[in-house]
Amino acid sequence: MTPSSAPSDETVHDAPSARQQAVLDAVLALLVEEGDQLTMDAVARRASCSKETLYKWFGDRDGLLTATVRWQASRVHAGRDAKSALDAATLRDRLLDFAVTWLDVIAGRTSVVLNRIAIAHAGSRKSNLGGIVLANGRLAIGGRVKPVLEAGRTAGFLAFEDSETAFRTFLGLVGRDIQIRLLLGDALDLDAAEIRRDAARAVDQFLALYGQARP
Amino acid sequence: MTPSSAPSDETVHDAPSARQQAVLDAVLALLVEEGDQLTMDAVARRASCSKETLYKWFGDRDGLLTATVRWQASRVHAGRDAKSALDAATLRDRLLDFAVTWLDVIAGRTSVVLNRIAIAHAGSRKSNLGGIVLANGRLAIGGRVKPVLEAGRTAGFLAFEDSETAFRTFLGLVGRDIQIRLLLGDALDLDAAEIRRDAARAVDQFLALYGQARP
DNA sequence: GGAACCGCGTACCGTACGGTACGGTACTGG
DNA sequence: CCAGTACCGTACCGTACGGTACGCGGTTCC
Incomplete structure (x- = not known):
């Protein structure tokens, strides 16, 4: 040989x-x-x-x-997970950061196109791009957000039973119907300012639902 | 001739x-x-x-x-818009009804497949199925929900500035990441019970964010 | 009964595209 | 200098599928 x-x-x-x-x-x-x-x-x-x-x-x-x-x-996975001390302001900042990053990603041309491809492939079975996209998108960010949520709970700033449920609510508040609309071809261009505004609103709402003032 | x-x-x-x-x-x-x-x-x-x-x-x-x-x-458009008297309980019921209906639709095989087709088409331009799906899905339900929200505000049960924003938050709370996950081929089968539970949670959260006890 | 028509079944055409084969060039190791 | 390898460019093959043509049975109207 x-x-x-x-x-x-x-x-x-x-x-x-x-x-x-x-x-x-x-x-x-x-x-x-x-x-x-x-x-x-x-x-x-x-x-x-x-x-x-x-x-x-x-x-x-x-x-x-x-x-x-x-x-x-x-190449998307960049992003530091500073294990800094967790006070209320830091928690809020971390969530805001996640929200902005997430919106940036899903609103990007590349993400839209890749998701379209993956979705089309999910229709006709064979090599599931869908699974890969899911694993690297939603699941990946989930893996990074949930520890933060749990740390927030431990520190007494958040109250929830299931971190998965809380995380999905967070995603819903941040993403709303943006992704599906973009995938369907809706124009809807978000500039950086709008993204920051959306993200801030979502974080505020999330904290209103799950936050508690003091342990 | x-x-x-x-x-x-x-x-x-x-x-x-x-x-x-x-x-x-x-x-x-x-x-x-x-x-x-x-x-x-x-x-x-x-x-x-x-x-x-x-x-x-x-x-x-x-x-x-x-x-x-x-x-x-x-054939989806069925659904009565009873203009009944609006008390707090009725408002909640109406929202719950919308949430359940919406989840039923987007979790259905037919909706998933049709959305996949429309999304694939949105990639390669030509005859925008995406626009049609958008118009008949999200926009149609929006057209029916927003009047309810506004009636709720008029009656003093809800507080918001822009009904579109409130509606989109509602959609986000109800749908969360369900639709995109289904489109990407995630198994995630929702039975009727789970849908009702999800819908109820979403309505509770929405009312927590936008509701006010009494005018 | 016959003319006109509708629509089913089937055979056919053109082409775009996934996949393969092959010749030609540059680089590497001996 | 030669063999081997890597890879580019291009020509080629097979097929699936969108779209068209045509023949035949059933129905309607005179």
């Missing part, structure tokens, strides 16, 4: 190489510009690579899409 | 005939069963009609989809 039969980066599983990242960025750009009639030909042309290479690296069209979603997810 | 050149129901514009309704129901059934790889061939077979007839009636595939969305929308 040949020495070390699988040395190169066939069918990208872990972190994509720089060149592969460039390809995935091309996919994202194409997706944002052209809507979803994304053809392998177009990707190859845009990324200046051959279709054969695409298939070698990503297996098939679904694999390319999956890798793209993963790639985008990997 | 032939006597009365356009007597029959070419390219369905207004209400579809009984036969046409049967075709549209076939489309819905197919959509629910088969996901979104809906082919004209499959529709013709399922509805026992010829493709030629489909094209004659609906123009093209988009036309068929549009007619289907319209048809489904037309």
